[in-house]
Amino acid sequence: MHFFARLLLPILLAVCMALTAAADLCAEVRIGVIMTGDIPYYQAMHKSFVEELTQQLGSRQKVEIIVQKPFPNPISWSNAARKLIAFDVNLMVTYGWPATAAALHEKSTIPLIYAGVHEPDHAAMAGKNVTGCGYKVPLSSIVRYLKNLKSFQTLGVLYSSIEEDSVRQYEAIRGLAGQQGILTRKIDIRSRNDLAQLKEHSPDAVFITGSSLTHLWIEEILALLGQKKIPAADILPHPPESEVLMTLSHPPQPQGRMAAEMAGQILAGVSPGSIAAHTFRETELVFHQGAARSLGINFPIHLLIEATRVVR
Amino acid sequence: MRQGFLEICRRHGLVALLLFLLLGTTGVSLAAEQAEELLIGIEPEHNIFDQMERYRHLADYLSDHLGITVRLTIMSRYGEGIMRFKARKLDGAFLTPYTASMGIRELNLDPVVHPVGLNNDLTSKGYIFVRRDSGIRTAADMRGKSIVFVDPATMEGYLFPLSYLQQNGIHDINNDFSRHYFSGSHASAIFAVLDGRADIGAAKSTVFKRLADQDSSIRQELHIISSSPAVPEITLCVRNELDPQLRNRLARALLEMDKNLRGQEALAHFMALRFVKAMASEFVKVEAMLEEARPALLEAGGQE
Structure with missing residues (x-):
């Protein structure tokens, strides 16, 4: 017996160690993701996030990603955050400020990475469990280019009063337009019914903020604007078939990739508070010649040469 | 040349003398033909259509004032004037500081005048x-x-x-x-x-x-x-071989154009107050x- 015990003990220990190591090799982590709205910008960001994370982790770690795409309103964002906390995810990733704000509001100890937040420096999101990346689009450039394309007195601003970042963008553009003697007209989109405002108002041009609600119905909005021959400028990118006269935006992919890099570090044990947040400032200026033709606008050659891309 | 001329005179007398005078006259006429046009290059700015319009009034004024056609050509990009000054048969060009400096150093271009901007900035x-x-x-x-x-x-x-x-x-x-x-x-x-x-x-x-x-x-x-x-922001530089008389007439026309109404109008279109004399020493800082x-x-x- 004594002999067998002496022989078995090391074997048992070795088996236990091997099992522990094997478990570590394939440890499963859960990442919870909340999109402020199910819009192409955040979808593209998430696609890049998943691709980059898969590449980073390889087969070392099994990852389960739980994606929440609530209808954009404060209760849904809050519920989505609570669900992920209840799922006991290891890490939360949020796209857009409203989803980020909802997750922060829960004061959970789960590490949080945000992406797709416009001007994150202006949003209050300090905390040792938080890091992430956002972008900044200079709104003054939007006013400048619109002015170069068309003489206008009134600028309609499509925003959503329930999305704080969108409100900030409205306030900023109102100040900038005011400096140029341009009147701004609020067009608050909180539900689909609010699109009717576009039938009532006819501003000379329209600026579309990064609001998720607005972008949920963007094709309908563009159709309504097209009927009235009102040019539109957006700070989120659009596919070529979408006839927005001008976009000045930051592409979603780099933010998705950076969020994945941060996730990789956090899963490896780095504290989120020690990972520097980042604001992307590079932008892409896209002019849509098809939209310009429909609106009867000619792009001056000196403007066209500024464009990163011209959709013909 | 002079010896040859005397020899011809000795051998062929008056016929030769007449032939020489005839050839001489033709030569003068050819030289005058060559100077009937001045081709001036311009470096491109942000909006070349506006730029062409600004320079067109200046060219018209000079054409009338000098009695020769002053033609403008926009160079495809900065610096092209220097690389292709000779190939494009340019007589002169309005050059920015670096190209003017290069032109003076490498092609022995002659700086003539600078425009003074509407804010009195040169x-x-x-x-x-x-x-x-x-x-x-x-x-x-x-x-x-x-x-x-x-x-x-x-x-x-x-x-x-x-x-x-x-x-x-x-x-x-x-x-x-x-x-x-x-x-x-x-x-x-x-x-x-x-x-x-x-x-x-x-x-x-x-x-x-x-x-x-x-x-x-x-x-x-x-x-x-x-x-x-x-x-100096802009300098009109001309090729060194340009007829000195024409070079001086051109310089005078530009330096004095703010003193007559037609010149003032052309200057207003050109968005300048006047022209001032340029000197090669002004480009020492660029060098x-x-x-x-x-x-x-x-x-x-x-x-x-």
Whole structure:
């Protein structure tokens, strides 16, 4: 017996160690993701996030990603955050400020990475469990280019009063337009019914903020604007078939990739508070010649040469 | 030549003399024909249509005043005037500081006049600027960022920033920046930084001021990190072989055009108050900048 015990003990220990190591090799982590709205910008960001994370982790770690795409309103964002906390995810990733704000509001100890937040420096999101990346689009450039394309007195601003970042963008553009003697007209989109405002108002041009609600119905909005021959400028990118006269935006992919890099570090044990947040400032200026033709606008050659891309 | 002439006279007498006089007259006539047109090159600005319109009034005035056709041609890009001055048979060109300096040094071009701008400004400076919210304040902060230059043949938009970077320990634009590119015009470089399409930009002060006067957000949003010494912004340089009489008539016509009504009108279209005499010594500062930037220019290699 004594002999067998002496022989078995090391074997048992070795088996236990091997099992522990094997478990570590394939440890499963859960990442919870909340999109402020199910819009192409955040979808593209998430696609890049998943691709980059898969590449980073390889087969070392099994990852389960739980994606929440609530209808954009404060209760849904809050519920989505609570669900992920209840799922006991290891890490939360949020796209857009409203989803980020909802997750922060829960004061959970789960590490949080945000992406797709416009001007994150202006949003209050300090905390040792938080890091992430956002972008900044200079709104003054939007006013400048619109002015170069068309003489206008009134600028309609499509925003959503329930999305704080969108409100900030409205306030900023109102100040900038005011400096140029341009009147701004609020067009608050909180539900689909609010699109009717576009039938009532006819501003000379329209600026579309990064609001998720607005972008949920963007094709309908563009159709309504097209009927009235009102040019539109957006700070989120659009596919070529979408006839927005001008976009000045930051592409979603780099933010998705950076969020994945941060996730990789956090899963490896780095504290989120020690990972520097980042604001992307590079932008892409896209002019849509098809939209310009429909609106009867000619792009001056000196403007066209500024464009990163011209959709013909 | 003189001996030959006397020999002919001795041998063929009056016939030869008449033939010589006839040939001489034809020669004079040919020379006059050659001077019936002046071809002047212009370096391109942001909006070449506006630019052509500005220069057209000046060319019309000179054509009438000199009794010869003054034709303008826009060079395809900065510096082309220097590379193709001879090939394009240019008699002169309105050149920016770096190309004027190169032309004087390499082609022995003769600087004639500079226009004085509507704000009584004769010179321009190079500016290096960033967005105020970029967090970039020194050359050290610039590493790893993107930078937009104007054109390799501009003092304000390439030579000066290279010289500044060289002095501040950044020697290789290919490796010290995430990206660098040439916008092709000063205004484009300014818009690129304003829009966030580049982190750092370089352009000339006069264009910066003109745009900022039109749009107050430009001064609010851009921060100038460094500025170069002032040098003449535009100089009309002519080829050294140009008939000295024509060269002097051209200079006089330009220097005196603010003294008559027709000239004042042409100057107003040209957006200048008057012309003043130019001297080669004014380009010493550009040459000094070139010396400072030379290692960086060599490092940049293919971009030159």
